[in-house]
Amino acid sequence: LDGAEWIQTACDSKKFAGDEAAFKAGADISAFVALDTRVTVPAWLGDWTKTTDTLTDDGEPQVTYQLYKKDFAAGQTVTLGEVNQASCVNYAVAVTAQQKTPVIGDINADGICNKTDLVMMRDYLLTTGILTPEQGAIADMNADGKLNAVDLTLLKQLLMK
Structure with a gap:
């Protein structure tokens, strides 16, 4: 997520019921939500892909966040929903230029394996x-x-x- 733009919801918003934020994608993007692993995954993340990546903070207690990913086309609205659970901390969102799935064997990343x-x-x-x-x-x-x-x-x- 080097070079990503980040949005962090307020810690006290974990009890908020409703959409926390929304923004319009200015280009084709990949959005990542870092969600506290101690909570049930909220329904609004149901069509996001759970990645194999996690983030861990250095706080006390230490918290691990699971990353979820979803791609959006330019002009689409990204809506960030609620967690509405008291036993967690807020979530963060990172946005990057859309990450294309690499072609198998395409070591030089020119779009073809040859x-x-x-x-x-x-x-x-x-x-x-x-x-x-x-x-x-x-x-x-x-x-x-x-x-x-x-x-x-x-x-x-x-x-x-």
């Missing part, structure tokens, strides 16, 4: 090339957290289809 991506992975494995952490995550074809010959083989198989 021989260029294969060469990038081969060069990395031969230690003559460098991959950013983002490129490494896309190159990890079997999602085991390691880049090795297995990933290269899987990428070759994908390109042969």
